[in-house]
Amino acid sequence: MALHEWHGPSDGTMSIVYSCPNCGRQIAMLTNQAETQIVRSLGVKIGGRSDVAAPMESLRSNLAMQREGVETTRPSTSQTKCPFTGMVNEAFARDALTWSDPALARLESIPAFVRPMVRTNVEDYAREQGYVEITELVMDEVKAHLEM
Amino acid sequence: MKSYHDIASDGGSNVLEQVSVQRKxxxxxxxxxxHIxxxxxxKGGVGKSTVTACLASAxxxxxxxxxxxxxxxxxPSMAHMMGVQDHIPYSRDDAMTPALxxxxxxxxxxxxxxxxxxxxxxxxAPTQRGAYTWRSMVxxxxxxxxxxxxHWGTLDIMLVDLAPGADKLQNLADLLPNISGTLIVTTPTAVAQMVVGRSITMASDVAQVPVIGLVENMSGNTCRRCGHEEALFTGNPAAHKLAQRHDIAYLGRIPFDARLAYCLDEGISFLKDYPESTAGKAILSIADALxxxxxL
Structure with a gap:
């Protein structure tokens, strides 16, 4: 079976479709929030780990609010906080986030001089959350997050 | 039909291997x-953190x-009690720096x-709902x-200040099978000793961690002017009888001392300023027993 496509993550879940390269038969793996969180709790990397974990990587990346000045462990595209998204990103060699058309239009409506900063903030947030596509919903989340 | 153990692979994640690497x-x-x-x-509020901080200093x-x-x-309270709450850990090589x-x-x-x-x-988490299913794992x-x-360096002894709860020692013992022993802290109240009795049984019978002994905290109050001692709690059940019932050592009693509470609130060493106080001598004596x- 080969990875074929994926949907999500959306609202904490994602679907990954595998396809048989010989006959085309497809099966799908569906994740749910609780299972994903339990896997994340183990501090392991789905899909295998070739790099060495950073010191207190799991603690620092999982704490919702931490002290200013503590080094953050910024996840790479393949090391998102969602272990399954990380695996999928790596499998599809994805290193860029995609923007939905409405989200892109909303970004374009922002004054040009602040647009790069907004784009960076939104993409950083999306990567941290394990999103692979930036939608208007994600932009709303970022806005709410920054207003906290 | 295959059992779980017959499955040759978990799809390439090698979760067991990753967990094994973590343990190694x-x-x-x-x-x-x-020694750990x-x-x-x-029981909460009996002074585990106070005893930990004082014994580390002693x-x-x-x-x-x-x-x-x-x-x-x-x-968490140890950083405050030991005056290092402003320390920000940073990574150096493969670990982070502790506060000193x-x-x-x-x-x-x-x-x-x-x-x-x-x-x-x-x-x-995607949602905090249902967090009871995974919080203890995190x-x-x-x-x-x-x-x-x-970066602990070379230590003669590491003291681990546990959260309240009889289960906490067992969790730690799962993680660290070679714990040298445990100190159990109680106060002279019937409720505390009822709960602490269960913890002693849990430690010795279930977690199978050697019980070094029982420390009685907040045991009486000594007048600093005349030396008169009186009980803080009515009834004042003797903790040494609890130790006898469970056949463990009674390591000593630490009387309540407002100066000790002040020092811990301010993050300064009580033993540095008051080693000759009744509480100071009691702490040093318990450290000797330990x-x-x-x-060592």
């Missing part, structure tokens, strides 16, 4: 720590290399990662990292 890393990190002693009690004064792990992830308290006692605590003030520990993972990813038991 933990063992390697603690290879230079001679858990300070436990089923052992340090006696020339032993002592370190402290604050394993109370949701109610009086006499260069290394301390690691969740407190050092949290914003100052009243921010609680909140773990990131906490064990965090505890493992606090142990394995700290290092004699450990054969």
């Amino acid at each position: 890393h933990l063992e390697e990190r603690l290879a230079d720590v001679r 002693v858990a300070v436990a009690s089923g 052992l340090n004064r006696k020339g032993y290399a002592a370190g402290v792990l604050d394993a109370d992830l949701n109610g 308290s009086h006499g260069r006692i290394p301390i690691m605590s969740m407190d050092l990662f949290l914003p100052p003030g009243s921010t609680p520990v909140i773990w990131q 906490e064990m993972s965090a505890l493992r990292e606090l142990l394995a990813d700290t 290092h004699a038991w450990l054969d």
Whole structure:
């Protein structure tokens, strides 16, 4: 079976479709929030780990609010906080986030001089959350997050 | 039909291998720590953290290399009590730097990662609903990292200040099968001793961690002017009888001393200023009993 496509993550879940390269038969793996969180709790990397974990990587990346000045462990595209998204990103060699058309239009409506900063903030947030596509919903989340 | 153990692969994640690497890393990190002693009690508010902080200082004064792990992830207090709450851990090579308290006692605590003030520990998740299903797993993972990813150096003894609850020692023993022993802390109240009795049984019968002995905290109040001693709690059931019932050593009693509470609030060493006080002598005596038991 080969990875074929994926949907999500959306609202904490994602679907990954595998396809048989010989006959085309497809099966799908569906994740749910609780299972994903339990896997994340183990501090392991789905899909295998070739790099060495950073010191207190799991603690620092999982704490919702931490002290200013503590080094953050910024996840790479393949090391998102969602272990399954990380695996999928790596499998599809994805290193860029995609923007939905409405989200892109909303970004374009922002004054040009602040647009790069907004784009960076939104993409950083999306990567941290394990999103692979930036939608208007994600932009709303970022806005709410920054207003906290 | 195949059983779980017949499955040749987990799809390439090698979760078991990753967990095994985590355990090996933990063992390697603690290879230079001679003894790990858990300070436990089923009951909250009996003074586990007070006893931990004071014993670390006492052992340090006696020339032993002592370190402290604050394993109370949701109610961390050791960093404040030992005056290092402003330390910000940073990574150096493969681990993070602990805070260094009086006499260069290394301390690691969740407190050092949290914003100052009243921010609680909140773990990131798509939703906080249903967190009861995974929170304890995240906490064990965090505890493992606090142990394995700290530059402890060479220690004669590491004191682990546990959160209240009879189960906490068993969790730690799962993570660290070679715990040297546990100190159990109680106060002279019937309720505390009822709960602590269960913790002693849990420690010896279930977790199978040797019980070094019982420490009685807040045991009476001595007048600083005339030396008159009176009980703090009515009834005042003798903790040494609890120790007798469970056939464990009674290590001593630490009387209530407002100066001790003040020192811990301010993060300064009580033993440095008041080694000759009744409480100071009691702490030093318990430290003597501890290092004699450990054969340091």
